[in-house]
Amino acid sequence: MSDDREDSNQTAVEMGRITKRFPGVIANQAIALDVKAGEIHALLGENGAGKTTLMNLLCGLYEPDEGEIRIFGQLMRFRSPKDAIAAGIGMVHQHFRLVESFTVAENIILGQTKGLWRDSPQRLHAHLQTLAHQYSLTLDFTARIWQLSVGEQQRVEILKALYRRARVLILDEPTAVLTPQEAQDLMATLRHLAAQGTAIIFISHKLKEVMALCDRVTVLRDGQRVGTVAVPQTTEQELAQMMVGRTIKRQRRTDPPERLPQTEPALILKQLSVMGDRQHLALRAIDLAIYPGEIVGIAGVDGNGQRELEEAIAGLRPFSQGELWRTGNLAHIPSDRYSMGLLTEFSIAENLVLRDVQHPPFQWRGLLRLAWIRKYAVDLVQRYLIRTPSVQTRAGNLSGGNAQKVVFARELTRHHQVLLAAQPTRGLDISATEFVHAQMVARRDAGTAVLLISTELEEILCLSDRIAVLYEGRIVGMMDGASADVHQLGLMMAGKTAVGHAQLADQTPSFYPAEADRRTRD
Template identity: 75%
Template sequence: MRGITKRFPGVIANRAIDFEVKPGEIHALLGENGAGKTTLMNLLCGLYEPDAGEIWLKEQRVWLRSPRDAIAAGIGMVHQHFKLVEPFTVAENIVLGSNRTLLREAPKRLNLRLQRLADQYGLNIDPSAQIWQLSVGEQQRVEILKALYRQANILILDEPTAVLTPQEAQELMATLRMLASQGTAIVFISHKLNEVMAICDRVTVLRDGQAVGTIAIQDCTERSLAKMMVGREVSLFRNREDEAQTTNHKPQSASPPALAIKNLWVISDRKLPALRGLNLVIQPGEIVGLAGVDGNGQRELEEAIVGLRAIDRGEILLTGKLAHIPSDRYSMGILTEFSVAENLVLKDVQHPPFQWKGLLRINYILKHATDLVQQYLIRTPSVKTQVGKLSGGNAQKVVFARELNRDHQVLLAAQPTRGLDIGATEFVYAQLLARRDAGAAILLISTELDEILSLSDRIAVLYEGEIVGEVDRASADIHHLGLLMAGKRERARDEE
């Protein structure tokens, strides 16, 4: 890509960017939220056309006017937010819109062929499953398989590990290495610098729409990359001793619990018990971290607490108002067609001060939005911009800002920093600790053990729908937690 420029109303997303990827290389594309990573790759996969600049494939200039052109040129992209059709099967999604007219192929034969292709790359998938039944990790494998089925020799992955469990991330890395060793060129977008260091060959850093440099991985460190992204020295927030614990925090244990979950049973979409007699109590002024590998009931618990999923048995007692940062921001958190300002008042628009005697007070809504955009460093051309037009990380900041700004005593924060850059993550951590110090009870659901250890006063481990262990932050050790998360309850106890 040479001299690529792309403008949107009010923003220059890419400014004269030069970017190249070689066959067989894994090339990281880094930058803060809103730096222009997704836009640059959307140009390469034919979703947008550049305002200026050229795209060359193997010494040949190409014009990619549609995703179809890009697919034909061997470019496949796994998007930040998947584009699968829920009621269809894996196999149907894979052949959908592809040039080969295989929809007529007998489903049995097609499934077999796909199974073989999947096995070849170590992708564990059932081609006959329907998309809605799959975990995010499985859905991502479908997206990768789809690209491979279309014989992509350039594969772009936009924050692929943000939604994966550590094990799934490991598996993905192995698959990517295998693909690269067979000559596939891979572009890997991520905010996780340790992954970039582990798997990539070269790195290109974008800042504010410009490419600030391309370097071989052996010539950089996490710190130097962070500095390149931000444009100044940064402290990598690694923190727990100094941050969470120095406050020497004591929850208000004398008061009644803010959230009490008693013997909770909940059924999953697949009609299996997702929570089996879960018990959990959170006091005001306390962060309880719920650790665990994704898929052990986190999503169902989140949905049950906010009333989106029926309770089969047991009860949830909530004292005070609830704020909720949902794990799946795009289906539960925002309306992409609505503006930033509208999304920021989404849950309170029927109340004063945003409404008075049945009339919306537009100026008040806009003023409120302007304040929050400044306070939470949301990068948007204007508060009237549609949220769907923001970068992934900035859309998440909108949800975070709205929820933290609502009056609440209990905060349910599910994967609160997923997709956020280093600076924004630090900011979110500070805000959560401040909310706790102000007396909020916080349930932090996170698959990132580092995050749990950084923030929690108490840690509970979720495994197959049950709490299999609870420890104080002060006495928590990673090895013990790891065993609990793997379901080794007995051995973990014996080892103590």
């Protein structure tokens, strides 16, 4: 390995005029990409721009229709991921490929069929220790995956790739699932890896991260390469324009209409306590009231009870104590589109009527009104700007942003008084995020009580009229959205309620500088 790493200017990956077609779309059109050893190269683009397809070609999941791939100068043809792994390509997928009940060490060696007799556990551990030490990756190899945080699981994936002698490491939106602190750790790790000669391809649509971490950026749009620029010679603004092909419209947060003094809350949580999956108290005596015409943001680091709060309000999780009052129906944008919101095997039209299919007008005398459903779906697809060839397309074929639009279209079309939106922009690109935010503000202005649960602090600051901070299952603070102080919020999210703490600077993630304009995203 070390021979390759001595020359840091060596080209590690060279993809030339790569074209990949799928039925009805050209996912990649004559795309060129070169990544040098020791470089962190960002692949930037909106959802559906072709980033994931390009990387799936590089890691052997697909074969290109045209074009060639060279790894360290050698022409390659990958017929399966195994070929790509053998050539030194390592991929860290957004959804980890780990066996929950296995240990870290077992996951790392899983699928290694070399030799009938595996390494003895002692030798394996020693080998892993050396490897982890070399790349400063701290991990407990005897821990089981389900015991690890998301950030640690990601480290297992990275180590797994390194164990397989990866010289090119691809990370697909690695920070999407991380807390700000974990994201910082990951970035330090990646810098360390690059310094030792690994070529890193960093797929993202978060401009701040790209600017902070990467050496060069290749921007894709609509399956084509817009250009490759060196990070020091560009700005966020320029990258954003390359990505979307137009100037970004800055999100404006409008203040809510005056609340009538006599309005009753639409959603009340009274001393609500809820058990989590591991039989611990995930929510402890939550008190919360949300009024019609306001957005209440729940800020907090992931894993502090957000999931349980969402499920309790949506009626998916029983509570052990307390009460919950709600007027009218609930529209629910779930935190996990694919395990809660959409049936990937069903068509867009079917997904749009999923919740109310048993009621008129979708059925008549016990039979589905298919023509009516189709018309309804076509109408919603137009109204919510869902980009799809037809309403019969399977929802699983949609990009993340369009999939989320389907969920929004279904939920917002119901008659509802409360909107529960959990991580509504997770994994979405700029224009889809803008769309989602505009929808939420519009519902608020129309008099809906909106509860926003988000781990993206910027999103909370940008939309909320009031902000509650969730920490270890408790609401540790409540503040006005317009005058919220980022430092104080950061402290509360870290469980420190006293202002003026010495560790203030450390506790505020550097993604969110204090002077950041709260009214903008990206």
